[in-house]
Amino acid sequence: MSQAISATLPRTRKVTIGSALGYAIGDFYGGGSTTLTGTYLALFWTTFAGLDIAQAQSIIGVATIVSAVSSIIFGSLSDNFYRYKLGRKFGRRRFFLLLASPLVLITSLMWIPSLPFVAYFALYTLFIVVLQMFLVSYSSLPTEMTSDYNGRTLLSTVRMIVSGVSTVAIPAVGGWMLSTIGEDRAISYQTFAIGITVLFAIVLFIVSRTTWEMTPEEAGYDVAKIEAEQKQPFSFSRWCRNVGKLAVDYISTFRISSFRKFMGIYLLSHCMMDIFGQTFVFFAIFCWGKNTAFASMLLSFAVIAEFFKPVWGLLFAKIGPRNIFQLAFGLGIVALGGLFATWKLQPTMDDGQFVVVAIAACIFWFIARGLIWFPCWTVFPFIPDVDEIVSGKNRTSIFTGSTYFIARILKGFVSMAIGGYLAYVGFDSKASTASAGVQNGIVFVMIGWTVIGLVLSWIIALTFKLDKRTDGILNNEINRLKNGGSKADVTSETKQVVESLTGVPYEKCWPQAQA
Template sequence: MADVTLTDGDDRRHRHGSSRSAGGHHDDGRRDDGRHSSDSKALAAAVATPGPRKITMREAVGFGIGDFYGGGQLTISATYLTLFWTRFCGMDIGTAQTVVGLSAIISAFAALLFGVFDDNLYRYPIGRRFGRRRLMLLVTSPLILTGILLWIPGLPLGVYFAAYALWVVLGQSFATGYNPLPGEMTPDFNGRTTLSTTRLFISTGAGTLIPLAGSAVLAVFGETRPGGYMAFTITTTVLFALAVFAAWRFTWEMTPEEAGFGAYARGEIRDGHIGLAGWWRRALKVLREYATTLRVAVFRKHLAIYLLVQVSMDVFGQTFVFFVVYNWNHTAAFASLLLGCLAISLPLMPLFGIGMTRLGPRRMYAINFAGCLSGLAWLFAAWMLAGTMPDVGWTVFAVAGAVWFFAFKALCGYLPWAVFPYIADVDQIVTGRYRSATFSGIQSSFRQLCSGLATIAVGAVLSFVGFDSTRAAQTPEARIGLGAVLLGWFAFAMIVCWIISSRLTIDKRTDGIVLNEITRLRNGGSKADVEPETRRVVESLTGLPYERCWR
């Protein structure tokens, strides 16, 4: 585990003299630095630093292709894994949900280790040779193929548990390296929005195409035999590994100097043997490092929204097929077809990006949650009308409701990730360091911990109400319990998120104010000369008095 405390010299050098300066100034900023080069050797070095790489659609697609795995692996496991295990691997619903939940809790602890480890990889030769973020992608890519074991019937329960635990841990390894890349590749708000929009477009495309392809395969091979599931899921797993490799190939990250590790890159500082006591001290530093992320006010709000949204989508994904089969009395293939209605969000992705830039996260969240709540009411109405309307009319009504709901569900997935790159900017005005992987690590840890507990709770609730996936039909109590878990929890989460998001103040304008203030302070500006508006924005986003920032 890496030491999480940078030296004072490293703190001063962090992103100082970088072509991707905190304020996002490019050539003009470097010319300004050149006029004052006598003040600092670091500023003199900045003059010689080449300009930042422009984010074009080619670069955006090269980055975004990685989220074919990031979004797709959640879709394929949430949609088909519990169904496959209960039908062909001898598990009951409670056992399957427990395996999924315990694995998520394991991955929560793995995320904590990955976060600080990844942020500090530049301290070691392997990180300086292969990178911090991209090394995680390179290692994850071939290991993804172990997920094939999840789709082979007849294996012992322990094998399924170990394979799935590794599968979700690999997801954390990927996320730790992948999520910080927009902030690493460019400081520009529009460039980051382009990367996030492209990423979410591909992720949503994966979430759309996987159920559609699964529906087609099951229609051909049948739902009562494992062969169709196996052919489809194993092929998709191979494509996941290739997508992560492609993301490694076509992305870049900050240099050690830009990230604040110049002394390590030059060999001026080396980490030697530290012994057991030294590792214990580092472990405590890791915990303190994570604890400090929670003092940033905007991150606490973002984290609450993110957790509620992600856990709700996990629960929805795990129960939607069962809901369609037993509450709507339709097939798993029809459920997969409905999940394909997520395709409606693909042409909307550019509008999401425009809305993010022009309206800001707070207004976009309000639109999002209102749309989701109305969509949930539509799905509930389809449940109540099942069997009472003519088949054709009901099918049209249900598909229309699914199209409406999945359009806003996609926005649920988009907005937290569009906001995330700016969290580390706000933290930087407090700590002077760019700790995006640390934020990603604690966010992923809480996400997996909450998801694991929610998954176990779902299994317990469904078992309590008498749900049995091996039956052709369920009792009325089981159907009501299933509907309450699927629709009730999602509605509750959306209402709470709407309340929290109404107080979210991060947007393009406030992020720009923070970045400009960071640039001013790095260039020797006095904290006493801060503008009143800047002070107000910094205190609002950090939740700290301005005097406690940039210490």
């Protein structure tokens, strides 16, 4: 369904700090929206909306599946939106950013008390679908805004900083608002949540105006040919062929060796981060014997990790993805070992000593966790370059859709696995204390599972070869072939790089030459 890329104009527009910030503020919504709902929505529904916890969680669970399916739909739609007049007028990526701005305002209605269950379900489904629509197009922009390695790294670095700040700032502001107006009043949640949602809408509009993307011509679209095709009568057989081709497009993403490795690293490491996040409060309460306030206090130290993200960005550009992956996973394993040691040594410390050690161990973990999160979405904009030399197409949103689809499905299964295992070891969240067996079970999930995921990610990262040098060689070869160069004239080094990154014999790359 995507058009083959023809010779294109180079993307010479320079990414500056200002343009990077204009792009990155989008993750105030991308990261902040899930922080807002994850922290407060279920509590609001069960306290003021008349839902029980099973109903609230069922809405969120079903919406996770819906969001996985929607990522596939929006991935293809965004990549192919230049086939339609709206796309050629507003942009195939930025149109969806602009559309999300008014739609996100509608979702603020889910913060109104006493609506029917069906209304909350519909509104939350709209919320998660709009978020997925945004993320698929938004995550595709760095690949289109620049082909420069350092420029893409700057975009991703500033994005990660904004996302991290939003995940700390939103709970901080929310806590202040609730304590000021009153936690027992629905209006306190409504005022805060709706105010943040309005900010989300403003941010989305700004991002749609401060970013840029490939033109239809740069993306390889023949507008005259498309308009001629659209004048033809509807053909059911042609529609079926297009649906089949869409399925092939998504399946074909796993033909690319670098993408398979990226997915292995991303799914193993990031799903393990979710495991930690879902079990840390239980760990603090039942293993350390503290309360929720103590756990929240420790989590607030996550803001310290944000000051390290510029350092991670410089390191990424300096030492490359493979080395920073190894550094991240190594630090993560050591930090988790520190938390384990703190638990085992707690009986030997008085309360004052324990608090200091626990804070230090958590800060070390938050810094390591920030580094683990950082490289995956920083390296992602370079993955479509690897595919382009194989498929001859820019399929960024297809890759984004595949990533989100599989991640959402896997995260759903991981959440169920956590609940199933903790139930198996006898965990009871209403109990005041936990037996040694339950404590061991919590520690095994939070630390053991996470360490296993990081070790497997580390092993995969050792084989990851996409970096500044190889991406430069790849882009030079793509540009040479676009400009009519012969595949027979490829250098041995370029051929070796192409084959190692793609996992495809060079002779089968760049299908235009074969045609």
